[in-house]
Amino acid sequence: MNRIALVTVGDELLNGAVVDTSTAWLGDQLALEGYALVISISVQDELSAISDAILSAIARADAVIVSGGLGPTSDDLTRLGVARAARVEVAQRKELVELITARYALRNMQVPSQALVMADLPIGASALINNSGSAPGIFMEIESVPLFALPGVPHEMRDMFVSEVLPKLRKRFSGVRQHTFIVRVALLGESAVSESLRDWESNLPSGVSVAYLASLGDVEVKISSESARQAEEGSTLAADLIGDSVYAIDEA
Amino acid sequence: MNRIALVTVGDELLNGAVVDTSTAWLGDQLALEGYALVISISVQDELSAISDAILSAIARADAVIVSGGLGPTSDDLTRLGVARAARVEVAQRKELVELITARYALRNMQVPSQALVMADLPIGASALINNSGSAPGIFMEIESVPLFALPGVPHEMRDMFVSEVLPKLRKRFSGVRQHTFIVRVALLGESAVSESLRDWESNLPSGVSVAYLASLGDVEVKISSESARQAEEGSTLAADLIGDSVYAIDEA
Incomplete structure (x- = not known):
């Protein structure tokens, strides 16, 4: 980019x-x-x-x-x-x-x-x-x-x-659009969310990035990639690993 | 400072x-x-x-x-x-x-x-x-x-x-507080205001600074100094030079 x-x-x-x-x-x-x-x-x-x-x-x-x-x-x-x-x-x-x-x-x-x-x-x-x-x-x-x-x-x-x-x-410059999916998590701290994703994060395909944004009672995990498919698959996988506290997956 | x-x-x-x-x-x-x-x-x-x-x-x-x-x-x-x-x-x-x-x-x-x-x-x-x-x-x-x-x-x-x-x-650090006076000007463009202050600005005592902030229809001229007296005197002088378009002088 x-x-x-x-x-x-x-x-x-x-x-x-x-x-x-x-x-x-x-x-x-x-x-x-x-x-x-x-x-x-x-x-x-x-x-x-x-x-x-x-x-x-x-x-x-x-x-x-x-x-x-x-x-x-x-x-x-x-x-x-x-x-x-x-x-x-x-x-x-x-x-x-x-x-x-x-x-x-x-x-x-x-x-x-x-x-x-x-x-x-x-x-x-x-x-x-x-x-x-x-x-x-x-x-x-x-x-x-x-x-x-x-x-x-x-x-x-x-x-x-x-x-x-x-x-x-x-x-x-021909810009390359990033696609981002947001996994929304309630009632779990940032540390716990990030712990459940640790192994997955250490083996991410190149070009896929993960960012966290915590606010009162909520954590957003943003999975981005130039490939919409890769970003979406990543968000589904991450949501499975986090478990029941996930309440939504949105495209940004 | x-x-x-x-x-x-x-x-x-x-x-x-x-x-x-x-x-x-x-x-x-x-x-x-x-x-x-x-x-x-x-x-x-x-x-x-x-x-x-x-x-x-x-x-x-x-x-x-x-x-x-x-x-x-x-x-x-x-x-x-x-x-x-x-x-x-x-x-x-x-x-x-x-x-x-x-x-x-x-x-x-x-x-x-x-x-x-x-x-x-x-x-x-x-x-x-x-x-x-x-x-x-x-x-x-x-x-x-x-x-x-x-x-x-x-x-x-x-x-x-x-x-x-x-x-x-x-x-x-023992901070040195700056004193700022704001000359508020209506109905005159930034260029015209700054032109009436040009000679005065080029002979300012050291330690006195001037900043401009223009918004729709208004220009603020801010005169600052570590000396409250110097800042206030500066603002009075600037207001005289600008003339009738000045509608207020406030301490910041």
């Missing part, structure tokens, strides 16, 4: 002001396409923190998504962070100046000069279209890894992911 | 199954104590991913908190990840075997042998007491940086943070 890394940027994600919902949303979207989100790194609005996070994301993944820090204010440093990670400068793009100016004109407003900082892109990058806000996104390859920088505002991030990122990812 | 890094562990945080609320909760708690959460890294239940994340957290912070992966199942790999980052083995602790056995006895249950994996600790580590679950936490220093590994289940994580981590952090 293709490995995707996420970098989210913004003091507000780390000081308790905002709960990060982008990671779960993107993780879900990527899983549906057959890609795996393997790491998510949140950093403050700080240039070296952003570029360090991008470099460590690039080292761990086939593609990198960055979210946040693309606006017009002094604490929006993602453009510079991407440029630093790629070891290039930023330069103003005439076509983006026009685009931003036109967006303001639509609302009968003069463009504030500060807004034009959003027309700066790392040299070698191309812009991703923002249909729901003024800040363009960024696409560029760093060390042959495609990187997509999206706004942090959730609805802008989502729109740009769907319209700009997904088509490019699909062209590049 | 003392810098804290967080590593959260679990496939469910990355595949869309669960929204991570630990980061925002911990960020808020740490800010109240005068510490700054500077980075949060979420990784899958994968040994090398966990130890890599711990090592990069250690390189960036004065203390590291890890959350998740401490349970009894095969995908709970944090004990081994901490050990690998510290370049030590794990060993079973007799006192933890007794503690876990006693917890099961309280519920008139025999301890499943699989549960005893929770008595394994990296050599050189000490256990953190879990008052609301069976998995002990882990405290150890790696390259002189204190590391605290807590359960991922939110209420267990919170309890252990308050009862075990906070007292140790307070003993070690």
Whole structure:
């Protein structure tokens, strides 16, 4: 499975002001396409923190998504962070100046000069279209890894992911969808469930994975594989081994 | 300000199954104590991913908190990840075997042998007491940086943070509380607000920081400093520069 890394940027994600919902949303979207989100790194609005996070994301993944820090204010440093990670400068793009100016004109407003900082892109990058806000996104390859920088505002991030990122990812990587079956267990602790599956787990066919999620009074055992048949057979076997405490097997 | 890094562990945080609320909760708690959460890294239940994340957290912070992966199942790999980052083995602790056995006895249950994996600790580590679950936490220093590994289940994580981590952090670091004043602006775009503050921002006294948070129709400008007076004076000045669109100044 293709490995995707996420970098989210913004003091507000780390000081308790905002709960990060982008990671779960993107993780879900990527899983549906057959890609795996393997790491998510949140950093403050700080240039070296952003570029360090991008470099460590690039080292761990086939593609990198960055979210946040693309606006017009002094604490929006993602453009510079991407440029630093790629070891290039930023330069103003005439076509983006026009685009931003036109967006303001639509609302009968003069463009504030500060807004034009959003027309700066790392040299070698191309812009991703923002249909729901003024800040363009960024696409560029760093060390042959495609990187997509999206706004942090959730609805802008989502729109740009769907319209700009997904088509490019699909062209590049043919995702392999994982099939997952969930065995739901009541009234048995995680330890006891895992003990009844220990021998079975140690002899699993390659490509089949098992994960546990415990909540109050319930344990979910998730059996995943690229083969739906293998995942389903695994879930039936696991349910037999766990016994009477299993109350349902669902496809995820 | 003392810098804290967080590593959260679990496939469910990355595949869309669960929204991570630990980061925002911990960020808020740490800010109240005068510490700054500077980075949060979420990784899958994968040994090398966990130890890599711990090592990069250690390189960036004065203390590291890890959350998740401490349970009894095969995908709970944090004990081994901490050990690998510290370049030590794990060993079973007799006192933890007794503690876990006693917890099961309280519920008139025999301890499943699989549960005893929770008595394994990296050599050189000490256990953190879990008052609301069976998995002990882990405290150890790696390259002189204190590391605290807590359960991922939110209420267990919170309890252990308050009862075990906070007292140790307070003993070690005297946090310096940041004071923040928020200037609330309506009907003006982020670019325009930031433009009216540009000259002022470029001459800020050291220790004063400015952050922007835009939402539908509103911009918040947050002025922070270790000195309450400096933060308040900054907010008054910023509000004057922005002008009529300011509708409130609040202390955060």
